[in-house]
Amino acid sequence: MKEKFNISGKNLSEESKESTSDFISGRVMVGAEKIEGEYEKEPMEIDFIEKINLAFEKEFEEMQIDNDKEITPNQIHILNDQLYKENFGDSDGVDVCFDESIFINKEKIIEQYNNPRVKYLKVLLHEMVHSQAYKKVHSNFDKEINHNQITTKRLGYRVENSEELNHVHFLGFNEAITEKITSEMEGKYFEDILEELGFSEDEMFEVKCGSSMAPAYQNQVDIINIIIEKIAKTKNEDEQVVWQRIKKGYFTGDMMHLRDVEKACGKGSLRMLAAIDSGMKDLPRTENIRYKMYRQIKEYFESDDNEHKDKLARSVLIEREKMKYDDRKK
Numbered sequence: 001m002k003e004k005f006n007i008s009g010k011n012l013s014e015e016s017k018e019s020t021s022d023f024i025s026g027r028v029m030v031g032a033e034k035i036e037g038e039y040e041k042e043p044m045e046i047d048f049i050e051k052i053n054l055a056f057e058k059e060f061e062e063m064q065i066d067n068d069k070e071i072t073p074n075q076i077h078i079l080n081d082q083l084y085k086e087n088f089g090d091s092d093g094v095d096v097c098f099d100e101s102i103f104i105n106k107e108k109i110i111e112q113y114n115n116p117r118v119k120y121l122k123v124l125l126h127e128m129v130h131s132q133a134y135k136k137v138h139s140n141f142d143k144e145i146n147h148n149q150i151t152t153k154r155l156g157y158r159v160e161n162s163e164e165l166n167h168v169h170f171l172g173f174n175e176a177i178t179e180k181i182t183s184e185m186e187g188k189y190f191e192d193i194l195e196e197l198g199f200s201e202d203e204m205f206e207v208k209c210g211s212s213m214a215p216a217y218q219n220q221v222d223i224i225n226i227i228i229e230k231i232a233k234t235k236n237e238d239e240q241v242v243w244q245r246i247k248k249g250y251f252t253g254d255m256m257h258l259r260d261v262e263k264a265c266g267k268g269s270l271r272m273l274a275a276i277d278s279g280m281k282d283l284p285r286t287e288n289i290r291y292k293m294y295r296q297i298k299e300y301f302e303s304d305d306n307e308h309k310d311k312l313a314r315s316v317l318i319e320r321e322k323m324k325y326d327d328r329k330k
């Protein structure tokens with residue numbers, strides 16, 4: 001298997017680097033092992049995973065990215081509702097970064113959604129996109145315990161502060177990009193794939209009519225679309241060009257182009273973008289508050305009135321991020 005992880009760390013010796021690499025390889029091996037109670041994968045599911053691997057191959061070729069990572073069916077674990085919730089809580093699916101493994105709550109998806117089989121494959125694809133994202137771990141030799149403390153540093157655009165627990169940047173941005181890539185691939189490949197897998201006309205209907213299925217992370221995606229539009233205007237580029245650059249960075253780790261956000265949306269706007277879902281006040285509390293927050297963030301990126309923007313930032317950001325936002329303005 002090709003080593004996909006990049007490793008960073010202060011004064012990291014060759015030896016430490018190697019042991020970190022060994023540690024991750026061990027985790028990846030464990031991540032591909034069956035867990036007790038998981039569903040046996042159906043031939044259709046294995047077929048789908050293989051077809052998505054081929055689709056990724058095409059994508060990487062188009063983007064001129066050197067990546068031959070394949071996600072094997074063993075790395076994907078299909079669970080019932082109870083087993084999933086015990087381990088991962090109330091989501092549809094999750095990508096476990098270290099282990100390169102994916103878990104899906106199939107039972108929940110099948111019960112909760114219209115057109116559940118298509119939705120299920122869409123969730124599977126979303127998690128496979130996460131799994132293909134740029135990944136970097138931070139390794140720090142800890143004298144007291146005499147081994148390396150290894151933490152996730154980057155996953156796609158998501159950045160974790162290795163010194164401070166739960167200090168994450170670009171969480172919502174990363175999900176929005178993951179979902180945009182998922183929708184794009186769905187548009188490009190799903191019709192053919194689902195036909196080959198023998199899906200019925202009814203099931204195919206929404207897919208054929210374009211992506212009518214409500215995407216996940218709609219608010220975050222809306223915000224990113226506003227930003228892309230603004231960057232395109234500022235740089236006098238096609239929106240598709242801007243999007244392709246952002247998409248490529250998700251897989252290569254390049255974040256330099258995010259400086260375009262500051263140029264297009266004003267000083268401090270990158271701080272605001274980084275805070276979506278991880279530096280916002282009153283986070284998951286209630287749908288109403290969340291909705292208001294997202295509306296304010298949209299307004300922030302749409303507005304050219306600096307005073308109004310600062311007011312919105314102050315209303316949305318938690319203290320830690322607000323201080324940095326204000327620093328930035330000086």
Ligand SMILES: [Zn+2]
Binds near residue numbers: 126130175178
């Ligand atoms: Zn996701």
